[in-house]
Amino acid sequence: MCYKTLLVHLDDSARREARLALALDLAERFDAHLIGLYLPAPRSRTPATEGAGTPEQRLELAQAAFLDAGARGGRRVEWRAPQPGDSATATLHARHADLLVLGQHDSGDPAVETASDFVTDLVMTAARPAIVVPHSGPFPDFAQNILIAWDGSREAARAASDALPLLRRANSVSIEVVAPRSNTKRARAEEEAVDAAAWLDLHGVSASFHESAGAEGMTTGTTLLSRASDLHAGLIVAGAYAHSRIHERVLGGVSRTLLEAMTVPVLMSH
Incomplete structure (x- = not known):
């Protein structure tokens, strides 16, 4: 692509x-x-x-x-x-x-x-x-370092696939998993991140992966934005989640947080 x-x-x-x-x-x-x-x-x-x-x-x-x-x-x-x-x-x-x-x-x-x-x-x-x-700020390092928000979902997979041309050109790519507190779900999330990194490797993208534990009082979206700041990421890749109500679409919590509080460009895909 x-x-x-x-x-x-x-x-x-x-x-x-x-x-x-x-x-x-x-x-x-x-x-x-x-x-x-x-x-x-x-x-x-x-x-x-x-x-x-x-x-x-x-x-x-x-x-x-x-x-x-x-x-x-x-x-x-x-x-x-x-x-x-x-x-x-x-x-x-x-x-x-x-x-x-x-x-x-x-x-x-x-x-x-x-x-x-x-x-x-x-x-x-x-x-x-x-x-x-974003509606403010310059982006001189756009897409040089990329953070992928990964939860193994269809939306996350779609976004990562759509971002492949940018991922191949990036200096560094990091897969971020905000793991649930449940030990079983956390282990599954880790396995999915490893599988995602292996899939990217087959496409010529060398990606590291990192797990952030869901912090008390901190939403997943906020955790992702904080991690992006720590990595000096110039682009976040994330699936767009939403559910429909009569005559309108309502974004999921993570997608809404990323769109409302973004400090770097976000590639979203559904």
């Missing part, structure tokens, strides 16, 4: 350039075609866009900036600004890409997509892996 087509979500937010920079970096690494999908906030005017012109003018500015960045980077790029600009439309476009680059929801930026479940909808329905970029 290789990433030959990337799709980056663009809007009028302050973090648009950070997402685009990371997407262009990925396009260069994999010699990939990059699609810029412009879906701004549905409101016609926000405090962040006051004085920035009409929606049509903002679209033209965003398009010019995207095409200029692609030209300066010497990359093949394609601009799309579909209507209607909703999650369902985004999902249709996302299904024709190998990897998505999305932004963490930032409730403090009025220019972002108002629906906080935009990322969740794409990850759960597009059948494509997505790298979610």
